[in-house]
Amino acid sequence: MRPGELIASDRGARSGAPDDLARAWSVLGAVMDPEVPVVSVVDLGIVRGLDWQDGHLHVVVTPTYSGCPATEVIEQDIEQALEGAGFAAPKLERRLNPAWTTDWISNDGRERLRAYGIAPPAGSTSKRSLMGDSGDVCCPQCGSAHTELLSQFGSTACKALYRCIDCREPFDYFKCI
Numbered sequence: 710m711r712p713g714e715l716i717a718s719d720r721g722a723r724s725g726a727p728d729d730l731a732r733a734w735s736v737l738g739a740v741m742d743p744e745v746p747v748v749s750v751v752d753l754g755i756v757r758g759l760d761w762q763d764g765h766l767h768v769v770v771t772p773t774y775s776g777c778p779a780t781e782v783i784e785q786d787i788e789q790a791l792e793g794a795g796f797a798a799p800k801l802e803r804r805l806n807p808a809w810t811t812d813w814i815s816n817d818g819r820e821r822l823r824a825y826g827i828a829p830p831a832g833s834t835s836k837r838s839l840m841g842d843s844g845d846v847c848c849p850q851c852g853s854a855h856t857e858l859l860s861q862f863g864s865t866a867c868k869a870l871y872r873c874i875d876c877r878e879p880f881d882y883f884k885c886i
């Protein structure tokens with residue numbers, strides 16, 4: 710078998726068209742995180758790579774937090790969205806190395822988190838380790854940096870619960886890792 714030939718029994722296999730990858734990226738841009746339905750898996754930086762392998766789309770996924778129960782849901786959502794867009798039997802590869810960091814969240818994603826009422830991760834992880842703490846967590850409602858930690862665990866394990874001392878509103882903070 711020559712490179713580029715497809716196995717006859719592999720249903721759904723086809724050769725990739727030049728615009729397939731761009732279309733697949735836009736399909737994934739509409740797959741939302743199940744816990745934070747305003748940011749997509751692309752905004753979060755979970756989708757690390759897309760290419761065409763053996764007649765199928767090959768998707769590299771790095772889960773956000775290891776053991777996060779949303780990971781399997783996210784992978785199913787990605788598969789279903791791609792299948793629905795005509796990419797038969799996409800191959801998902803879960804890659805744990807390098808580990809996901811909040812630095813991978815896009816600027817658009819950070820803005821959408823804030824608009825949704827979740828404080829996006831403060832600063833970069835490298836800066837945080839230098840400073841030895843999580844930096845300033847700003848209130849997503851009024852922007853005040855005058856906030857206090859109420860609980861390490863907010864509505865999900867991925868978030869911490871804070872309260873704004875100025876406007877008194879509690880809010881979720883997307884933990885920096």
Ligand SMILES: [Zn+2]
Pocket residue numbers: 848849850851852853873874875876877878
């Ligand atoms: Zn506030």
